[in-house]
Amino acid sequence: MHDGNAASAPGPAPLRTLRFGANYTPTRGWFHHWLDFDLDEVRADLDSIAGLGLDHVRVFPLWPVFQPNRTLIRPRAVEQLVALADAAADRGLDVNVDGLQGHLSSFDFLPAWTGTWHRRNIFSDPQVVAGQEEYLRTLAAALADRPNFLGMTVGNEINQFSDDPHPSPDRITREQAGRWLERMLAACERGAPGRMHLHAEYDAAWYQDGHPFTVAQAARLGAATAVHSWVFNGTAQRHGRTGTATEHHAAYLIELSKAWARDPHRPVWLQEVGAPAPLIGPEHAASFTEATVANALDCPGLWGVTWWCSHDVSRELADFPELEYGLGLLTNDRRTKPAGEVIARITEEWRGREHRPAVRSTALAVDVGGAESAPNRSVCAPGGAFFEAWAALTARGVRPAVVLAELAEDAEHLAARGITEVLHVSDVPAGA
Template identity: 80%
Template sequence: MNATPLRFGVNYTPSQGWFHHWLDFDLDAVRADLDSIAGLGLDHVRVFPLWPLFQPNRTLIRPRAVEQLVQLADAAAERGLDVNVDGLQGHLSSFDFLPAWTRTWHRRNIFTDPDVVAGQVEYLRTLAAALADRPNFIGMTIGNEINQFSGEPHPDPDVITDEQAGAWLRRVLDACEEGAPGKLHVHAEYDAAWYQDEHAFTPAQAARLGGATAVHSWVFNGTAQRHGRKGTMTEHHGAYMIELSKAWALDPHRPVWLQEVGAPAPHIPAEHAGEFTDATIANALDCQDVWGVTWWCSHDVSRSLADFPELEYSLGLLTNDQQVKPAGRTIARIAEEWRGRDHAPEVRSTALVVDTGDSESAPLRSTCAPGGQFYEAWGRLTAQGARPAVVLADLAGDSEHLASRGITEVLTPEQVD
């Protein structure tokens, strides 16, 4: 495996107005935020246009909004920051942002309706093309955890099959590539793709479509509740998701991007946020093929904004007035320690077998979720000092596959038990 430099970045949450800042776009305020992010020694930001504001009508993509996105990217470049752009927002911090032309009187499935998908394709292609010539443009992410619209527990889901999810992903990823050829275009799901039985978006799609696998690690999903703030699986959850994703990858060295991870209170109390951040990143970086870590998020949500879940108000590395918090100091130190170094951890030669039924559709994914047999076995093995990789049940006897990944020992969850 070739050693590669690591990327350290942050999901940009504007200090003034949160993502509603697009309504009153203030480039000076954005520059101040980016100054504070660059001051942490980070090298990239992930930014979030609000889909209904950028494309309020299916055939209207607002030129002024696209221009403001480019201005943000250029301001980031001036501060040494690269930019990834999430297109279809979609869903952010418990709020849904869908255009009126997909809801109520115009209710249409956002994954399968031909007119809606054609509108999405043109929108994503337009954003990608607007930034294609910028050297600091990393590429597009299709949307923020847009899989949450595809089924339960969403209160009004656009229900689809896994085949329909795969067809949609291929089409919108192709649109990004058409707009900005050769850039790193990815899609990112919340952990139902890995943990929820029969969810439409599958691990195979996550690990095989797009230029890298993006994983989002949140320990409020039952991990911290079950294992406590210092539990092995709490501190290794990001690493677990990285290794779990690698089981489905066709390329043994496909890059994995820990694209969202944060320290949510009260599961991680404020006074322990720095410690959790340190452990989470250290454990994630003990995995091979990590592209980078992008923390959630840059700035706290202002208490002047109502109706957010309580934990959303305090996830920032910085306060609203640009003061660095303990987790911010921790990430700044880690970024400095890794600057100029290559990332080449030791191979994980022991693998734990995961059986989710059919490996393509993975109908029995709950074994991978907190409390599931595989999940808990991986945690026990890690607590014993092992560094377990993950291998699919139908590949556990494939000597060529195991050799390509450096795996020399294969265990089942029953053996760990």
């Protein structure tokens, strides 16, 4: 397991070819397709994704379907996951698998053995945690010999179960969250040694004071840092559809994560980003996609961009938040949408090219009251003093990196990252 605990020696960033992909949302039945798995439908979906020129998909087994009992991991479900991965390989697509689903598009998917009469904390109960370990190990092991298997993501934004605003959270401490993540990542590594295993949180880890999952965990545990960029978090409401903060939100999260990373060349994966209506209307989705991806590509150390999502959600399915129905690069009948055309063009432009944007030599120092627990991390959220100062600098044409306040005068750290100038929030005029 990669934990990033040892700082890398200063040196040039490794050469990388950018990866472009999509979070795979099946056209027939959404993620409920696992209940009526149809490999021909999956192949048709993957054909349409490959037709955009993408090179990978992120896929989502539903935890209750795959592990309906703590000691039953359904062999047939695992076989279907492998069949999906093999179908992806036939189309030149690599596969990342999210294990613990967990939470998807406003719906929770927890197995019956964790709730109601069997209610147990999914992060701290010894039996539940042991069951999760075996589940993740089993999925990873089933795919370990597939060349197109990138690795496991522990779960999709599973941190939302740990704190408000979840209506029934399983509360834990920061230390418990860290131990849980380490155990889950180790289970993935046991199943498939040497693959890119990581974890992914929604932005409470970055923005919410007191949240048990932290930026330090995101930026130091696992083989890469995953960021999920959604501008409905107050960014677009405050700054508008074309505001600098809105069009650079993904880039901001990428750069923010680097302040905590011990390895100056740790890869950052923009693992989810989308154009949510009505803040980004359908007629503006393409321009938002263009700007967001271009700004993310201006960040050194980017591993790749994985758009949310591949296909629209069918209107035959009820009770989704309205914005969830239209986030696809392709329609529910597999036609390419304008945003999909943008992604296809960008993918073609970058095919085979080395990604080496200029170093961000000016950094803005962030003070969150201590790197480990970040008790004041809300300064990083939309409307927070640090967030607004970073956006203001960006609007002035500066390309700000981010450095922790406690490292702002650490010459070795700054040199390793190529930072030659450090600014503070107080240096940025209000409303600049």
